[in-house]
Amino acid sequence: MASRTPTPDSTGPRDRLPNLFEVLSRRTTAPVDLFSFYIYMRDVQRSVDYLDFWLDVSQHMSLCRHYVRELRRSVLIGTPELEKGGGSKRSSQILDNFERNSADQGPSGHRHRQSESGLSAFLRNETASKHSPKNSQHSNRSDTSEAPPRPSYMTENGNSPNTPSPQINSNSSPEHTVARADIRASAEKILYTYLLPGAEREIILPQGILNDITNNIEKEGRDDPEVFDAAKDYVFQAMERDAFPGFLRAKALGNIVAPSMMLRLITGLIALFGALWTAFVLIFLNASRSTRCWEILPFTVGVYLLATHQYMLDPLMALAGYSEYTFMSFSRVKEPFVRKLLNKRALMCLAWIAVVDAALCCLFIFVPGKRL
Secondary structure, eight states: OOOOOOOOSOSSOOSSOOOHHHHHTTOOOTTSSHHHHHHHIIIIISOHHHHHHHHHHHHHHHHHHHHHHHHHHHHHHHOGGGGGTOSOOHHHHHHHHHHHHHHHSOSSHHHHHHHHHHHHHHHHHHHHHHTOHHHHHHTTOOOTTSOOOOOGGGGGGSOOTTOOOOOOOTTOSTTOOOOHHHHHHHHHHHIIIIISTTOTTOOOOOHHHHHHHHIIIIISOOOSGGGGHHHHHHHHHHHHHHTHHHHHHHHTSOOOOHHHHHHHHHHHHHHHHHHHHHHHHHHHTTOOHHHHGGGHHHHHHHHHHHHHHHHTOOHHHHHTTEEEEETTEEEEOOOHHHHHHHHHHHHHHHHHHHHHHHHHHHHHHHSOOOOO
């Protein structure tokens, strides 16, 4: 299944809003960073399990990469003659090819998918070699006449993608910190936590995808990253379609959270009701215009709070460069484009507040009084 994950345009400053992949890859800053998206998925969407699944699968991929890199170092440490050009280079070539591909590629796009396929092919071939008596017997034999087997992303020369690689002792290096059992445990943890029916944090996926993952892990014994590709892409597209637009509206176009908005709505209505009640009382008591000028205060407070609820934006806080993470918890706006966008909306919001407030004050201050 081809990934539809977008590729970031560049690593420089963005003159646009970030996309979901940039947020998940930690390439953005507050208030559109991964921490803010996590809070939004937890508190607003109530579906943080989908985000946790995506992050755990990405962590599983990183674990596999780390394992292969350490495996490559252990091969070079255990057989230094490989670097001199002599002997069999089959294992070293496979690991070398993967290391070059994974080092040169970005985290997304066609070349990333190619690198991920190579990593998964290597892990599958290593599993096959460990269960093959033939490969175990000949794993240490140097045979220069035999063409080196290659993983699936190197099949352009006609080699079979299922050719198993020779067995490699993953514990040959004293610096080896990730064992193959850790990768297996990581894959099983993802399966039992998110995917099996009745799981602790079960997420809803198409039944076909669930069946394929369960069969690959429990029956075929696979633990390579490609096992989760279909589910990862499905979850990414679901978050991109259902959650991410709302997240951008809340964090890139606004700077207050839902509890603050509700508090501002209630306080603003009370203040506006108090301002109107006071204004009518002063009119019917035929109070002087200088006395009625005090109505500016409750009208300004009421209009300001109602406008902030309507715009989901506190203009003064935006101009000061702050945004709310959670209720009454603030952080600085560090994303340049979002800062610029919030400032523009703050000025527009203040203009409307000034117009409405001036209209109400003029109406109730300059209208002739009449004592009843």
